[in-house]
Amino acid sequence: MAAADGMTAHVLQLNDVRLRRGEREVLACVTFGVQRGEIVALMGPSGSGKTTVLRLIAGLEPFQSGTVQVEDLTIVGNGGNSANTLRLLRRRIGMVFQFHHLFEHMPAAKNVWLAPVHAHGVPFREAVRRAQELLALLGVEHRANALPGELSGGEAQRVAIARALAVDPPLLLMDEPTASLDGARRSELRELLQGLVGEGRTLVIATHDEEFASSCATRVLRMNNGMVSSQD
Amino acid sequence: MIRRRVDKRQNCRWELATLALFVSFLMFAPMSLAIAASAQQEFRWAADPEGGAPFVEADPARPDRVVGFDVEIAEIIAQGLNRSATFLNVAFTSIDQSIERDDAEIGLGGIEDTPARRATMAPTVPYYRFREVLSVRDTDASRFRTLADLRGRRIGTLGGTIAYEILLRAERDFGIKVVSYDDDVHPYTDLIIGRVDAVLLDNVLAERRRRTTSGFTIQPESVATGHYVGVLAARNAALRESVNEILRNAMRDGTLERIFRKWRVWNEDQPALFADVLAGNPLPPVLGFDLPGGEATVSKWRTVQAYLPALFRAAAITMVLSCLSMMLAIIIGVSIASGRVYGGKIARSLLTAYVEIIRGTPILLQLFILYYGIVELIRLPAFVAALLGLGLNYAAYESEIYRGALEAVPGGQLEAARILGFNELQVLTLVRGPQAFRLALAPMTNDFVALLKDSSLVSVLTVLELTKQTQIFATNIGSWVVPGALCAALYMAMSLPLAALARRLEQRWRRRTA
Numbered sequence: 172m173a174a175a176d177g178m179t180a181h182v183l184q185l186n187d188v189r190l191r192r193g194e195r196e197v198l199a200c201v202t203f204g205v206q207r208g209e210i211v212a213l214m215g216p217s218g219s220g221k222t223t224v225l226r227l228i229a230g231l232e233p234f235q236s237g238t239v240q241v242e243d244l245t246i247v248g249n250g251g252n253s254a255n256t257l258r259l260l261r262r263r264i265g266m267v268f269q270f271h272h273l274f275e276h277m278p279a280a281k282n283v284w285l286a287p288v289h290a291h292g293v294p295f296r297e298a299v300r301r302a303q304e305l306l307a308l309l310g311v312e313h314r315a316n317a318l319p320g321e322l323s324g325g326e327a328q329r330v331a332i333a334r335a336l337a338v339d340p341p342l343l344l345m346d347e348p349t350a351s352l353d354g355a356r357r358s359e360l361r362e363l364l365q366g367l368v369g370e371g372r373t374l375v376i377a378t379h380d381e382e383f384a385s386s387c388a389t390r391v392l393r394m395n396n397g398m399v400s401s402q403d
Numbered sequence: 404m405i406r407r408r409v410d411k412r413q414n415c416r417w418e419l420a421t422l423a424l425f426v427s428f429l430m431f432a433p434m435s436l437a438i439a440a441s442a443q444q445e446f447r448w449a450a451d452p453e454g455g456a457p458f459v460e461a462d463p464a465r466p467d468r469v470v471g472f473d474v475e476i477a478e479i480i481a482q483g484l485n486r487s488a489t490f491l492n493v494a495f496t497s498i499d500q501s502i503e504r505d506d507a508e509i510g511l512g513g514i515e516d517t518p519a520r521r522a523t524m525a526p527t528v529p530y531y532r533f534r535e536v537l538s539v540r541d542t543d544a545s546r547f548r549t550l551a552d553l554r555g556r557r558i559g560t561l562g563g564t565i566a567y568e569i570l571l572r573a574e575r576d577f578g579i580k581v582v583s584y585d586d587d588v589h590p591y592t593d594l595i596i597g598r599v600d601a602v603l604l605d606n607v608l609a610e611r612r613r614r615t616t617s618g619f620t621i622q623p624e625s626v627a628t629g630h631y632v633g634v635l636a637a638r639n640a641a642l643r644e645s646v647n648e649i650l651r652n653a654m655r656d657g658t659l660e661r662i663f664r665k666w667r668v669w670n671e672d673q674p675a676l677f678a679d680v681l682a683g684n685p686l687p688p689v690l691g692f693d694l695p696g697g698e699a700t701v702s703k704w705r706t707v708q709a710y711l712p713a714l715f716r717a718a719a720i721t722m723v724l725s726c727l728s729m730m731l732a733i734i735i736g737v738s739i740a741s742g743r744v745y746g747g748k749i750a751r752s753l754l755t756a757y758v759e760i761i762r763g764t765p766i767l768l769q770l771f772i773l774y775y776g777i778v779e780l781i782r783l784p785a786f787v788a789a790l791l792g793l794g795l796n797y798a799a800y801e802s803e804i805y806r807g808a809l810e811a812v813p814g815g816q817l818e819a820a821r822i823l824g825f826n827e828l829q830v831l832t833l834v835r836g837p838q839a840f841r842l843a844l845a846p847m848t849n850d851f852v853a854l855l856k857d858s859s860l861v862s863v864l865t866v867l868e869l870t871k872q873t874q875i876f877a878t879n880i881g882s883w884v885v886p887g888a889l890c891a892a893l894y895m896a897m898s899l900p901l902a903a904l905a906r907r908l909e910q911r912w913r914r915r916t917a
Contacts, residue, residue: 229822258824266822272815276838276912289833290824338823 181240182207182342182373183228188237188248190223190397197223198234198397207341210364210374212384215394221377222269224394225344228375229266230257241342262291265335269347271327273319279330280306280315283337291338298337305333309363324351336367343367345376349383361387446481446488449502450474450512451495453586457611457666458512472666473511476530476650479658480509480633483649496563496585496878499524502636509633509646513605515565516630516688519879525643529630529686530650530659531668532676533605535566537622538612540594544620547601554578556600559590562862562871563878565629565689566603582785582865583875589775591616593865596782605629607668628690630676651681707885710876714886717872718893724789724868725855725897731794732854733847736801741831743802744809754802761799767860769796774864789861797854804846808839841912848905852898869893 181204190198198220205211213221226232228239230246239246241263246252252260273282283302287293293301306312309329311322319327328351335343348364349357357380364374364387378384384391393400450459452469459471469490481488493501498510502524509527520526537558539547547553550573558573560566562583570581582599584590590602591612602609602619609621633650635643653659654677663669679686742754761769774788783791812835820830862871873890877883 226818231818231822258826261822261824264822266819268815268819270815272813272819274816274820274834274838276841285833286820286823286825289829290826334819334823 181205182209182242183375184238184240185224185228186238186240188227188234188239190227190232190234196397198227201237201397201399203392203399205342205373205375207373208368208371209390210368210376210388212388212391213375213377213394214379214381214384214391215400217379219394220397221394222346225266225346225375225377228342229264229344230260262338263340264342264344265338265340266344267328267331267335267346267348269350271319271331273322273327273331273334275319278316278318279311279322279326282319282330283333286334287337302333302337305336306330309333310359325353325356328352332363341371342373342375345374347378348376349378349380357383444486446477446484446486446509447491447507448477448480448488449491449493449498449507449510450477451498452492453495457607457668471512472662472668473513475662475665476633476653476659477509477511479653479662480646480649483652484645495561496874499634499878500883502634505636508639508642509635511633513607514632514634516632516686517565517568517879518688520632520634521688523637523880523882525635525637525640527633527635527643528647528650528680529632529676530654530680531607531631531663532672533607533629533631534625534672535569535603535627535629536606536609536625538591538594538602538604538609538619539600539622540597541618541620543600544622548622548624550579550603550626551577553601556580557582557598558601558603559584559593559599559865560603561585561587561590563875564604565627566605567875568879569627570603581867583862583867583871584865585863587612589865591619592775594619596778598782598785628672629688630686654681706880707889710872710879710886711889714869714872714876714889714893717867717869718897720867721855721858721869721894722897724786724793724861724866725851725858727790728793728797728858729851729854731790732797732801732850735794735798736805739798739802740805740809743806745827745831758799758802761796766792766796766857767863770860770864785861785864785866789858789864789866792864793854793858793861797850800850801847804843804850805839808842809835811842812838841909844905844909844912848902851901855898856894 183205185201185203188198188201189196201220201224213224215221223232227234228241230252233250234248236248238248241260244256244259244263246256246260273279274285277285280299280302283305284295284298287298287301288295303312303315306315306329309332311326311329311333314322314326314330317326319330322330328348332345332348348360352360361383364376368374376384376388450469450473452459452461457471458473459469462468462470474490477488477490491501491507493506493510495512498512498514499520501507502510514520514526516526516529537547537550537553547556550558550569553573554577557580558570559582560570562585567581567583570579573579574581582590582593584593587604587608590599590604593599594602595616595618603626606621606625613619613621633646635646650659659677660669660673663673676686739754739758742750743758746754770788770792773783773792774785777783816834816838817830820834825833858868859870862868862874869890873886876886880886
């Protein structure tokens with residue numbers, strides 16, 4: 172799999188990933204790949220390991236064995252990754268958390284432009300302009316100056332998506348994106364996500380929502396007891 | 404006949420009354436005897452044994468007892484009053500107040516006759532004459548002979564004494580700088596190591612120190628002459644007359660001379676004093692020096708006015724010291740908190756040990772160690788030692804606030820920041836720190852107000868801050884009412900705006916993040 176390159180190759184490949192916490196086996200031999208431009212829905216009951224898989228791909232969760240490849244970068248188990256590897260990994264990944272985790276002490280727009288300016292060296296004016304564009308794209312430009320505490324659940328989620336997109340990651344991970352949305356917002360989100368993959372992005376979405384998964388995803392992976400039990 | 408019958412009836416009534424009296428006497432006698440005994444026989448006298456020999460000190464053989472010439476004087480007074488002397492330990496600078504509130508009937512132990520005492524208390528006749536003498540390092544003996552030779556130099560003394568008043572005057576006249584101490588040992592040790600260039604104190608204190616410490620010379624020419632007295636409350640004027648009579652008798656019959664000779668403080672000044680006292684000659688409180696604004700004829704308002712600049716200067720010192728200490732405490736506190744949250748195992752345990760040691764020991768002890776304890780290693784100026792002491796102490800408390808605040812920032816935000824590509828330092832400075840600061844603001848304000856008041860402790864290092872200046876002021880005018888109110892008002896004026904500012908900041912943030 173090391174030769175994962177070119178347009179048709181896998182953007183993401185997990186090989187035999189195992190994760191134990193004490194006695195409990197959280198992930199047992201997880202193997203799957205995701206192609207560029209796919210929207211993959213990761214489904215399964217609570218506690219099946221969906222969120223853990225996303226966190227592990229983002230380098231937030233140490234695992235015991237196996238490998239995770241994101242584009243040309245390989246993450247290994249047992250904490251054998253340098254700070255530099257993690258830094259490079261995070262240039263390839265964006266993540267939208269179920270509870271958004273916006274920075275509470277700054278307005279929505281600053282939440283979006285903070286990382287481009289301070290972590291990616293984008294000139295301030297350009298980053299602010301881009302943040303405004305993203306907020307507009309997501310329909311929350313009127314909330315640019317609001318603090319996260321003043322946003323509704325749906326608004327906060329769209330600001331969180333804008334924040335993740337601001338650093339332009341090829342792979343976007345989303346955890347339960349429909350949890351805080353009503354029906355109308357769900358279809359808006361579906362259109363939005365389908366638009367994103369049109370720009371060459373790849374999405375992995377952990378969700379409970381069968382209807383959303385079947386209408387939005389190009390492929391559904393089902394997880395059970397820490398294993399990917401079926402792929403369809 | 405009739406008369407006799409009446410008498411008989413009366414006799415009968417008398418017998419009953421006598422019986423009732425006798426029964427009640429049996430019942431209450433033990434109690435009333437005990438009360439009468441304690442009121443009659445106990446003679447409560449107060450002194451500060453820290454003043455030490457030859458005045459009053461703990462008996463080296465039996466530390467629960469005190470010995471010294473003032474102890475023996477207290478005993479002859481008690482004997483003369485046909486009562487037994489009971490000793491009460493009171494800090495030197497609080498003796499007048501303690502007598503005023505009747506903790507004891509008389510204060511002794513090197514109590515100076517001052518205009519303020521004459522105005523507000525009932526001092527006894529003087530029983531000992533002392534001279535205010537300058538002590539200088541041996542090497543300076545030929546060039547520093549008088550106060551005028553010490554222009555621009557630092558001179559140490561005990562706060563709230565005549566010597567202190569004289570130095571305040573010399574500060575104006577000769578441009579010297581007064582350094583006030585709480586005890587009479589450290590002025591001399593600081594003289595030897597060069598923190599001060601001279602010490603002005605009673606010859607009794609100077610000569611005593613001279614016996615145990617070498618390296619300084621007592622100049623023969625005295626700056627002023629004063630007297631030791633016993634001090635009683637103004638309402639006890641009648642008792643004062645009895646005490647005066649006892650003292651005069653002790654001067655006549657040689658008892659006082661015997662006591663002073665035993666404690667090696669007898670000299671040719673004393674017969675002259677005794678002669679003056681026995682002849683009833685008027686004695687000014689201080690000879691050879693005009694005490695500034697001290698005479699009872701000077702109104703209290705004038706004295707208050709005279710002290711105001713010194714009080715404001717002391718308040719400024721308190722404010723500057725508190726602000727600088729707090730800045731130091733915040734910088735070190737942030738470093739400790741970051742080390743404890745992010746550091747390795749060794750760093751974490753070292754920092755934890757620091758916090759526990761600092762929190763587990765009194766700040767006074769830490770100040771003493773910084774100023775006097777490590778003098779062999781490094782000779783810190785008083786202000787620097789005070790600043791370091793307060794800063795290092797408060798840093799321990801601040802670090803706990805910051806650690807709690809850092810840990811209270813939701814972990815999800817930190818993970819979000821890491822995925823966005825921030826390094827750990829950026830996560831701390833851009834995301835975690837600013838939010839922790841908002842959480843820490845209220846307890847920090849609280850700590851700063853506490854620090855403002857704890858800064859009064861540094862007076863033990865000769866830093867003349869607001870509380871110490873107030874105490875000197877109060878001792879000088881013999882009342883705490885006006886100085887106390889002024890001091891409280893100044894502290895409030897410093898802490899209230901700060902509390903208001905913090906409250907406004909907090910409200911702003913709460914509104915925006917609600």
